[in-house]
Amino acid sequence: MNLKSIILTLILGLQLNFARSESGKIVGGEIMDITNVPYFVSLEHFTRRFICGGSIISNFWVLSAAQCKVDVEETDMRVRSGSSRRLSGGQVHKVLKAFIHPNYTDLENPSTEYNFLMLKLVNPIIFDDKRQAIVLAVNPSMYKQSGSALALGFGKTENPTQSSEILRGVVLELINDYCNDGSSILNKVCVKSPLKGVCAGDIGGPLESIQFGTLLGVVTHNDHLCGHAVYAEYFGSIFLVNKWIYQTMDNNQD
Numbered sequence: 001m002n003l004k005s006i007i008l009t010l011i012l013g014l015q016l017n018f019a020r021s022e023s024g025k026i027v028g029g030e031i032m033d034i035t036n037v038p039y040f041v042s043l044e045h046f047t048r049r050f051i052c053g054g055s056i057i058s059n060f061w062v063l064s065a066a067q068c069k070v071d072v073e074e075t076d077m078r079v080r081s082g083s084s085r086r087l088s089g090g091q092v093h094k095v096l097k098a099f100i101h102p103n104y105t106d107l108e109n110p111s112t113e114y115n116f117l118m119l120k121l122v123n124p125i126i127f128d129d130k131r132q133a134i135v136l137a138v139n140p141s142m143y144k145q146s147g148s149a150l151a152l153g154f155g156k157t158e159n160p161t162q163s164s165e166i167l168r169g170v171v172l173e174l175i176n177d178y179c180n181d182g183s184s185i186l187n188k189v190c191v192k193s194p195l196k197g198v199c200a201g202d203i204g205g206p207l208e209s210i211q212f213g214t215l216l217g218v219v220t221h222n223d224h225l226c227g228h229a230v231y232a233e234y235f236g237s238i239f240l241v242n243k244w245i246y247q248t249m250d251n252n253q254d
């Protein structure tokens with residue numbers, strides 16, 4: 001072996017360990033304080049089992065992924081706001097009603113497109129420095145220049161001494177226009193970030209445009225090579241469901 005192949009083997013070995021050590025959580029991220037991302041919430045079962053991440057989009061509404069609703073009754077669901085910790089702190093809100101996007105049909109095989117869930121809360125969230133709504137991205141052409149986005153979630157990291165109970169964020173580079181599979185930002189949001197990414201534990205969590213501070217997508221991961229793929233196409237696009245979100249809110253005011 002020459003020096004170059006030894007180095008390559010080492011790097012590849014590290015990458016594989018990196019990918020395998022993740023049992024489904026955010027990879028390569030930094031600890032985030034909720035006051036910097038006050039739109040982040042978590043979904044839990046009332047028995048205090050963590051389910052998914054989510055985003056506050058108005059006082060009464062939370063957006064997450066459809067696959068988070070499988071096997072959970074909405075009356076058993078809780079939303080925890082204003083906390084950087086998993087299953088503790090902040091405030092817990094009851095869910096009045098859950099809406100899965102009508103085009104999300106294959107519950108057994110979660111896909112990225114239309115993988116959206118809206119939750120209407122029983123009582124409104126009172127906004128403060130730890131609780132705010134994030135504005136939805138509306139103009140896709142604004143996001144076609146390459147830029148970066150912040151994905152949020154809880155989870156284990158590659159370093160076992162790092163807590164898996166604290167909110168983490170990872171900055172990902174958006175891919176211009178088209179994903180690997182040819183779909184565009186109108187259907188999926190694709191990112192390019194070797195050795196960084198998101199995994200199963202982060203499903204439903206937000207992808208925020210760093211340039212505009214708007215919500216671009218929702219994490220919908222179902223690939224076992226967490227954080228390993230050079231290109232990742234695991235974010236449901238807000239542009240595909242904007243209209244449905246506004247209609248659902250309009251049709252379900254009290």
Ligand SMILES: *[C@@H]1O[C@H](CO)[C@@H](O)[C@H](O)[C@H]1NC(C)=O
Binds near residue numbers: 102103240
């Ligand atoms: C569901 O998919 C169809 C076909 O792609 C599309 O025309 C329709 O607008 C979608 N429904 C919603 C609510 O977005």
